[in-house]
Amino acid sequence: MLSVFKDLIRYNREFTIGLLLVSLIVIFACLSFFSPYPAQDIYVVIPDQPPSWQYWFGTNSRGQDLFWQLSFAFRNTLTFGIIVAVLSRLISITIGLASGYLGGWVDRILMFFNDIFVAIPIFPILILFYFVLRSDLNTYTLAVIMACLGWAFDARLIRSVALGLRFREFTRQAIFAGMSPRKIMMEEHLPYVMPIVFSTAMANMIWSIGFEVTLAVLGFTNINIPTVGTALYWANNHSAMVVGVWWWIIIPVVLLVMMFLGLFLLAVSINEYIDPRSRLRRMGS
Amino acid sequence: MDTVLDVKGLKAYYLMKYFGISREVRAVDDITMSIRRNEIYGIAGESSSGKTSLIKVLAAAMRPPLEVVDGSVRYHFNGEEIDPTTASKEDLKRIRWKHLSYIMQGSMSVLNPVRRIERTFADFAKEPLGLSGPAFRERVEQHLSSLKLPPSVLRSYPHELSGGMRQRVTIGLATVCHPEFIIADEPTTALDVVVQKEVLSMIREIQQKMGSSVVFVTHDMSVHANMADRIGIIYAGRLVEEGPTRQMFFAPKHPYTAHLVASLPRIGDTTQRPALEGKPPNLADPPPGCRFHPRCPLAIDKCRTDVPPLETVDTDHRTACWRWQDVRPLDGAPTGKMEAQL
Amino acid sequence: MRAYLLFALKRLLQLTAVVFAGVSAAFFISRLSPISPVESIIGRVSGNSSFSPQAIESLRSTLNELFGLNIPLHEQYFNFLGRLIVGDLGPSLIAFPTPAMQLVMLALPWTVGLLTVSIIITWLLGNILGGLAGYYQNSRLLKAFGVLAIGVQPIPYYIVAFLMVIIFGFLWPVLPISGGFSMNVRPGWTPQFILSILHHSILPATSLVLVGMGTWFLGMRSLVSNIVTEDYVTYAEIAGVKEERIVGSYVIRNALVPQLTALAMALGGIFSGTIITEQVFSYPGLGTLLIRAVNGGDSTLVLAVSSVAVIAVASAIFVIDMIHPLLDPRVKVE
Numbered sequence: 001m002l003s004v005f006k007d008l009i010r011y012n013r014e015f016t017i018g019l020l021l022v023s024l025i026v027i028f029a030c031l032s033f034f035s036p037y038p039a040q041d042i043y044v045v046i047p048d049q050p051p052s053w054q055y056w057f058g059t060n061s062r063g064q065d066l067f068w069q070l071s072f073a074f075r076n077t078l079t080f081g082i083i084v085a086v087l088s089r090l091i092s093i094t095i096g097l098a099s100g101y102l103g104g105w106v107d108r109i110l111m112f113f114n115d116i117f118v119a120i121p122i123f124p125i126l127i128l129f130y131f132v133l134r135s136d137l138n139t140y141t142l143a144v145i146m147a148c149l150g151w152a153f154d155a156r157l158i159r160s161v162a163l164g165l166r167f168r169e170f171t172r173q174a175i176f177a178g179m180s181p182r183k184i185m186m187e188e189h190l191p192y193v194m195p196i197v198f199s200t201a202m203a204n205m206i207w208s209i210g211f212e213v214t215l216a217v218l219g220f221t222n223i224n225i226p227t228v229g230t231a232l233y234w235a236n237n238h239s240a241m242v243v244g245v246w247w248w249i250i251i252p253v254v255l256l257v258m259m260f261l262g263l264f265l266l267a268v269s270i271n272e273y274i275d276p277r278s279r280l281r282r283m284g285s
Numbered sequence: 286m287d288t289v290l291d292v293k294g295l296k297a298y299y300l301m302k303y304f305g306i307s308r309e310v311r312a313v314d315d316i317t318m319s320i321r322r323n324e325i326y327g328i329a330g331e332s333s334s335g336k337t338s339l340i341k342v343l344a345a346a347m348r349p350p351l352e353v354v355d356g357s358v359r360y361h362f363n364g365e366e367i368d369p370t371t372a373s374k375e376d377l378k379r380i381r382w383k384h385l386s387y388i389m390q391g392s393m394s395v396l397n398p399v400r401r402i403e404r405t406f407a408d409f410a411k412e413p414l415g416l417s418g419p420a421f422r423e424r425v426e427q428h429l430s431s432l433k434l435p436p437s438v439l440r441s442y443p444h445e446l447s448g449g450m451r452q453r454v455t456i457g458l459a460t461v462c463h464p465e466f467i468i469a470d471e472p473t474t475a476l477d478v479v480v481q482k483e484v485l486s487m488i489r490e491i492q493q494k495m496g497s498s499v500v501f502v503t504h505d506m507s508v509h510a511n512m513a514d515r516i517g518i519i520y521a522g523r524l525v526e527e528g529p530t531r532q533m534f535f536a537p538k539h540p541y542t543a544h545l546v547a548s549l550p551r552i553g554d555t556t557q558r559p560a561l562e563g564k565p566p567n568l569a570d571p572p573p574g575c576r577f578h579p580r581c582p583l584a585i586d587k588c589r590t591d592v593p594p595l596e597t598v599d600t601d602h603r604t605a606c607w608r609w610q611d612v613r614p615l616d617g618a619p620t621g622k623m624e625a626q627l
Numbered sequence: 628m629r630a631y632l633l634f635a636l637k638r639l640l641q642l643t644a645v646v647f648a649g650v651s652a653a654f655f656i657s658r659l660s661p662i663s664p665v666e667s668i669i670g671r672v673s674g675n676s677s678f679s680p681q682a683i684e685s686l687r688s689t690l691n692e693l694f695g696l697n698i699p700l701h702e703q704y705f706n707f708l709g710r711l712i713v714g715d716l717g718p719s720l721i722a723f724p725t726p727a728m729q730l731v732m733l734a735l736p737w738t739v740g741l742l743t744v745s746i747i748i749t750w751l752l753g754n755i756l757g758g759l760a761g762y763y764q765n766s767r768l769l770k771a772f773g774v775l776a777i778g779v780q781p782i783p784y785y786i787v788a789f790l791m792v793i794i795f796g797f798l799w800p801v802l803p804i805s806g807g808f809s810m811n812v813r814p815g816w817t818p819q820f821i822l823s824i825l826h827h828s829i830l831p832a833t834s835l836v837l838v839g840m841g842t843w844f845l846g847m848r849s850l851v852s853n854i855v856t857e858d859y860v861t862y863a864e865i866a867g868v869k870e871e872r873i874v875g876s877y878v879i880r881n882a883l884v885p886q887l888t889a890l891a892m893a894l895g896g897i898f899s900g901t902i903i904t905e906q907v908f909s910y911p912g913l914g915t916l917l918i919r920a921v922n923g924g925d926s927t928l929v930l931a932v933s934s935v936a937v938i939a940v941a942s943a944i945f946v947i948d949m950i951h952p953l954l955d956p957r958v959k960v961e
Contacts, residue, residue: 014777112644118892119645121940123899124917124933125652131921131929132659153892207896210783214903217785218918241793249793253786260781268777268845346865381867389865394858397877398957399884408876409866442956458866 008273015269021262025255029075035068039226048245058247061238070252072226074259080139080212080227081205087147088204089197092155097185097193099155100162111159117152125149126211130220138222142215146208154200158193165189195270202267206260213256228256288361289466289498290320290343295356297342300349310568312338312351314522317595320466325492325499327513327530329506329545331565335522336502337390337470343500344387344468345369345377360385362465383413386464388456388488390471395455396443402454403439410461428461429454432487449480453487460491467492467499473508485512506549510534515601518542521566521576524595528602538604538612540581547615575607583608635949642945649937654707657930658700665690668720693717711934720925727931730916735935737807738912741828742901745835746890752836753843754886758879760844761851773848780841784900788834788907795830803827805909831908839897846889850882857881884955891947898940 008015037044043063051058057066099110129145130137165171165188174184209228215221216229219237223230231252235241240248297313312335320326330336341347342358353370360367362384367376369385389395397405406425416424426436432453443451452472459467469488473481489512492499501512509516510530517527518541526539537543544561563580566572572579578588585608593605606612668690669683678686691697698706710716719727760769779787796804808814808823854860855878863873902914909915913932920928 115641116645116648119895119941119944120649120652121895121898121936123902124936125656127917127921128653128656128929128933131926132656206781210785211899213783214785214899218903218906220921241797249789253790256786257782260783261778264777264781344865346861348861378867381865387862387865389858389862391858395862397859397863397881399880399955400876404876408863408868408872412869413867444957 004273008269012269012273014265015273018262018265018269021258022266025074025259025262026078028071028255029078032068032071032075035071037065037068039069039072040224048243051247051251057251058245060235060248061240061243061245062234066248066251069226070228070231070255073228073231073252074255076139076226077209077212077228078259080143081209083140083143084146084150084208085201085204087144088151088154088208089201091147092151092153092158092200093190093193093197095151096155096158097162097189100159101166101181101185101189103163103166107159111156114152114155117149118156122149123211123214126215127220130215135222135224137220139225139227142212142221143208146211150204150208154196154204157196157200161193161196162189165192195273199267199270202263202270206263206267209260228252287322288319289322290361290500291357291359292316292318292343293357293359295339295342295358296354297338297347297351298354299338299351308569311335311522311571312568313342314571315356316519316522316524317356318517318524318527320498320500322465322498323492323496324514325489325501325512327509327516328500328502328519329504329509329516330519331504333568334519334565335568336519338522339519340468340470340500340502342370344385345372345381346387360466381413382410382459382462382464384464385466386459386462386468388459388467388469388472390474393448393451396451398443400442401439402441402443402446406439406458406461409458413462425457425461429457431491432457448476449483452476452480452484456484456487456491460495463495463497465497467497468502469499470502471504472501473503474505481508488512506545510549518545521571522568523576523605525577525606526604527595528599528604532599532602535614537614538598538602538609539577539606540583540608540612541577542604543612543615575605583611631952634952638945638948642941645941645944646938649941650708650711650934651704653930653933653937654704657926657933658703665696668723707930716931716934717927719920719928719931721919721923721928727925727928730928731913731931731935734911734913734916734932735939737910738901738905738914739939741831741835741905741910741912742898744828745832745839746897748832749836749839750843750886750890753840754847754883755879756840757844757847758851758874758882761848761882762855762874762878764852773844776841776844779837780845782838784834784838785903785907787838788831788904791830791834792907802830804830807911827910831904831910834904834908835897835901838900842893843886847879847882847886850885851878854878854882884951887947887951887954891944891951894943894947895940898936 009019032039041064045055045059045063045065047059047061047063049055049059055065055067057070059065060069095110095114099107099114126142126145126149129142133141162185170188171184174188179188212221212227213229213232216223216227217232217236219233221227221229223233232249235245235248235252238245238248240246295313295316296311299308299310299312301308301310314335316339328336328339338351341351342353347353347370358368358370360369360380362380367380369377396402400408403422403425407421410425411421414421414424425439429436429438434450434453434457438446438450438454443454446454456472459469472488473484476484485508488499488501491497501509503509513530515528516530516533518525518533518539520541526533526537526542528538533542534546537546548561561580566576566579572589574590575581575584575588575593578584581588587607591607593607595603595605596609597603598609665687669687688697696703707716714728716727718724719730722730756769756772760766760773763769792804795802803809803826807827808820809827812819812823814820860873860877863877868877901912902917904910905912905914906918913936917929917932917936919925920932
């Protein structure tokens with residue numbers, strides 16, 4: 001595993017750039033633990049200061065130091081993305097392995113539901129949830145909802161791999177050795193699908209964070225929790241572009257694009273490494 | 286002798302770079318041979334012996350990382366000489382299909398799955414034949430009927446045809462322009478025995494009718510026994526023995542050929558045949574001297590250090606072995622009595 | 628032909644299942660809402676003038692009946708399904724008493740038009756360029772395009788749309804950044820009106836194309852770089868088939884088959900992206916309507932938009948599924 005990692009860094013430029021970008025963002029997010037100001041306080045510094053040595057990223061119209069504010073925002077956004085990725089991975093691994101290994105009517109029923117989840121447009125559903133939950137729709141609730149909606153694509157991918165494993169020699173041996181289906185799936189098949197789980201996790205983070213930003217920009221989440229989306233929401237709310245506080249918008253957008261690009265490059269290069277034939281089917285975000 | 290193809294000292298290597306480590310695989314290493322007009326030349330050898338790479342060079346179907354490192358390949362068509370490894374794209378295009386055609390391995394995958402057979406025929410043969418719509422169509426239908434294919438296959442998609450029909454279609458595709466030189470790479474491998482026989486006699490028939498030369502590649506010695514006028518044996522990227530079919534079967538002069546011939550199954554024969562020990566050598570790092578020596582029952586010290594040259598031992602018969610005089614047919618090898626079968 | 632009909636029937640069944648599941652989910656989620664549409668109307672009406680409690684009570688029961696809220700939940704559900712089929716979900720709140728469905732139907736053509744045009748452009752352009760990039764792997768121009776695609780692809784719709792507004796709204800104001808047509812043009816089948824629509828759709832469509840194209844480009848490029856090693860391509864090359872023919876009919880043509888499947892699977896996501904793009908450009912489509920409905924607390928309208936969105940996306944997927952056997956003769960239409 002470690003040597004694969006080393007190889008990727010040495011010979012795959014895309015992986016290296018991706019890793020660098022993501023690391024930068026993660027370090028930036030971690031700086032929030034040393035912030036001199038609490039995350040939600042406003043008017044702690046002089047408003048509307050352009051970037052300078054004192055305020056690296058400038059200050060916004062709500063009197064917050066953008067550097068620290070965005071560092072909080074990225075921490076929350078990354079946490080959100082990771083929660084969604086982990087939870088939805090759990091669902092898609094379970095469904096994918098079960099469907100691929102058990103086959104028959106179990107497979108048919110699971111894939112029937114899978115196809116429904118693929119076909120339903122998620123955004124109107126998310127807006128419905130906001131409509132009902134209002135400010136109860138915090139980062140964690142949203143993460144759980146998104147995890148429940150975002151597993152279907154990857155479950156299908158995992159299923160196709162598991163389907164191939166089912167007829168391999170070692171599976172038959174495991175069955176003859178009396179291993180239970182659960183044990184076969186967890187101990188024999190899981191290692192084979194881990195690379196896919198990894199690369200789809202990155203794609204999933206791009207997808208979920210994309211939705212979070214979109215919802216937040218519209219004001220359809222709890223706008224008092226600093227995330228990248230709510231940062232942009234407040235900037236729009238104060239017409240930052242019109243009044244000339246451009247750094248309030250440009251800096252988070254640049255950082256966000258860096259993060260997306262980094263995650264995307266990681267997903268693509270891992271994907272290429274494990275299977276040059278596979279490709280990212282997920283559409284934008 | 287009227288030769289169509291002359292290969293001299295051909296070396297073709299796979300030059301690969303993977304994760305920073307460069308490797309060269311000597312798939313074709315110093316091969317010299319010539320093919321005559323109106324003959325079937327069989328090329329035999331195990332898988333990954335380099336025979337497919339040789340074919341790719343001959344058919345001008347090389348793609349990186351396979352590259353010609355040394356040597357020459359010369360075709361003589363209509364008094365014109367052309368080297369497919371150095372010729373320009375235009376020159377190659379001029380000889381392809383009209384003079385030089387190719388039957389590719391794996392009939393399942395050589396036809397475009399989303400294109401009707403008639404369009405594939407038009408793509409491949411319309412330009413070389415220089416015929417207009419109806420005349421071309423008539424020619425194709427006529428040619429297909431000589432292969433016992435109804436004209437209706439032209440309207441079909443590849444997946445709608447059976448394996449045998451598909452193979453006949455690809456043979457038809459390769460021969461519709463009546464080429465002088467046909468390269469056939471394992472054309473019968475995936476077929477069942479009955480269809481295999483049919484396809485083989487079809488190739489033979491077409492070859493005789495058109496007077497073309499055929500280079501026929503397969504690892505199956507029984508097919509060679511039925512098809513080839515002459516046989517060349519490839520081992521680890523080298524031509525180790527070459528001779529008329531009959532001599533190769535009854536009086537092989539290379540221990541590897543002797544082994545291949547002896548391993549042929551025969552009706553009524555129940556004797557155990559000794560398997561060849563060891564594995565074929567890794568072409569990225571072949572053994573020094575004669576490449577067969579680690580598996581050779583006759584190997585002596587000289588074999589381990591010096592590369593044996595291809596020596597003429599009889600009319601048309603050449604072998605690359607230091608001890609060819611000691612090579613005897615093995616148990617189970619064909620004897621005079623079996624001649625009728627061949 | 629019979630086989631094709633049977634295939635269509637099977638897909639139709641799937642379509643029904645998706646629509647049923649989607650609208651049911653939408654219904655039950657919306658019923659979790661603590662805000663009753665009836666109470667908010669009463670609040671609005673009674674705030675302006677004084678009514679007697681009896682009048683308010685009778686208004687409440689009338690409204691309850693109008694919204695179908697005076698019966699148990701499961702009956703409401705069946706009621707909802709019935710009314711959805713008829714296409715009448717009750718009056719909207721933000722434009723009371725205009726029926727919610729009428730508002731949706733006014734907005735639908737805008738979204739469908741914008742989406743259809745931009746998806747077709749995106750898909751064709753992305754696939755053709757990606758196909759060429761996969762075949763001509765040494766072309767500098769196409770390589771540069773690949774780098775650009777990788778850079779743009781992971782950016783969310785919102786950011787791209789927003790950047791376009793900044794560029795064309797503030798830095799270089801040459802194109803309209805808001806609305807579906809100019810205010811000074813009268814709607815109707817006049818050339819001016821159609822031109823105005825096209826003019827206003829340039830930016831939203833471009834932003835959708837920009838975001839979407841990268842995925843198709845990259846997907847196609849990697850598909851093609853695998854297909855060029857397929858036997859039928861190698862064989863055609865050995866046979867000296869014309870290069871344009873090989874690229875078009877052998878390579879790209881074969882790669883389009885999985886790309887069409889991918890399009891069907893991506894449609895839901897693209898639709899979500901359109902909602903936000905419309906909002907940024909104040910385009911008068913479903914997305915803008917949905918957001919207005921949410922901000923106005925109009926649960927009927929939110930439910931109506933969501934249901935129609937589910938139906939629209941599922942139908943579009945159905946249409947693509949129907950094209951599939953025509954593009955790939957191997958699809959078993961059993």
